[in-house]
Amino acid sequence: MTSRAREPQPALQTEESLAARADLPAPLAGRTRRIGIGPFSGRHLSLIAAVVGSAGLLLLAMTLPVGLDPASSLAPGQAEPTFYRVAAEGQGLSVGQSAPDFGDGQDGAPFLDLDDKPISMADFKGRPLWVAFWATWCPPCQQETPDLRATYEAHRNEGLQVLAVDVQEPPEAAREYARAYGLTYRIGVDATATVMKRYGVFGLPTHYFIDTDGIVRDRYFGPLTRDEMERRVALIGLKPPTWSDPP
Numbered sequence: 001m002t003s004r005a006r007e008p009q010p011a012l013q014t015e016e017s018l019a020a021r022a023d024l025p026a027p028l029a030g031r032t033r034r035i036g037i038g039p040f041s042g043r044h045l046s047l048i049a050a051v052v053g054s055a056g057l058l059l060l061a062m063t064l065p066v067g068l069d070p071a072s073s074l075a076p077g078q079a080e081p082t083f084y085r086v087a088a089e090g091q092g093l094s095v096g097q098s099a100p101d102f103g104d105g106q107d108g109a110p111f112l113d114l115d116d117k118p119i120s121m122a123d124f125k126g127r128p129l130w131v132a133f134w135a136t137w138c139p140p141c142q143q144e145t146p147d148l149r150a151t152y153e154a155h156r157n158e159g160l161q162v163l164a165v166d167v168q169e170p171p172e173a174a175r176e177y178a179r180a181y182g183l184t185y186r187i188g189v190d191a192t193a194t195v196m197k198r199y200g201v202f203g204l205p206t207h208y209f210i211d212t213d214g215i216v217r218d219r220y221f222g223p224l225t226r227d228e229m230e231r232r233v234a235l236i237g238l239k240p241p242t243w244s245d246p247p
Contacts, residue, residue, distance in 0.1 A: 082140045083222045085203045086167065087193075092200035095218060099131070099210045102188070102195050111188055111195055114175055119163065119188050121214065128236035129161045129210040133196060135169055136177045138204045140223035145181050147226040152185045154241045155233060165190050167204065211236045 093099065101121045102111045110118040132148065134141035152162045162185035166174040171189045178187055190196055199208065209218040209232050217235045224232070230240050 080139055083203045083205075084135075084138050084140070086135075087196070087202040090200045090202050092202070092206070092219060092221070093208060093216050095216055097216050099129075099208065099214050099216055100198050103198060109192070111190065112171075114171060114178065114187050114189065119186070124161045124163070124210075125214070126212050127159045127161050128212055128233070128238060129163065130233065130236075131163050131165060131199070131208045131210065133165045133167055133190075133199070133201045133204055133206040135167050135204055136173050137169075141205045144205065144223040144225075145183075147224070147229060149181065149183055149185070151226060151229040151233065155238045156185075158238055160233060160238055162186065163188055165195055167196050167201070168193050207232070209233065209236050 099121065102119055111120075113119055130152075134145075136142075148162070148164075152160060164183070164185060164187045166177075166187060167190050169189070170191060174187050174189055177183075188195065199206075203221055205221075205223055207218075207220045207224060208216055211217050218232050220228070220232065234240055
């Protein structure tokens with residue numbers, strides 16, 4: 001049997017061999033391999049990904065409710081917080097302390113209510129005052145609003161004054177909230193958090209109960225039930241209502 005000579009195999013066409021061929025067009029002969037998509041190189045794609053990621057984080061931060069502590073975001077099965085921190089924890093006003101005036105905001109802007117009227121402690125002189133700090137986005141504030149409204153309505157003829165201080169929100173947000181809940185007590189707009197800081201508030205809701213002499217007689221950090229509200233307004237001189245059924 002005669003052996004058959006092996007036929008020569010075609011040479012592998014490497015980039016070097018392609019570049020050496022004079023019969024190929026110049027762009028093909030000189031082209032080097034790169035990683036990318038269309039006109040964008042790998043470096044371009046990495047830069048675009050970084051910019052898009054940063055923009056996404058900024059958008060997330062901007063869409064969080066004003067004042068909401070991101071650490072309070074709920075995990076599956078976690079209970080809803082009852083007190084939302086909006087500043088570093090502090091002592092707040094002490095029981096027995098004279099309540100400070102509300103004063104002007106940043107740049108001398110007055111502290112105004114929803115009718116654009118300035119608010120000062122002199123407006124409440126000689127009358128029991130309940131100051132409640134809150135925000136429209138705050139779930140425990142929303143929870144206690146109907147009871148706060150009912151307690152005010154039960155005692156307004158006895159002279160009870162309620163000032164609900166809306167923290168770090170525009171007047172339109174507080175106006176819409178007041179219409180939705182049918183609120184008739186006075187609401188102040190503390191858009192710059194000036195009053196909040198003056199009263200040492202570090203979370204929402206926060207309540208101060210001030211007697212006719214302007215002295216803080218009680219305070220509470222968190223939402224109140226109707227019974228708790230009645231016990232506290234009694235400390236500033238108001239009689240508990242007579243109910244045929246529990247509140």
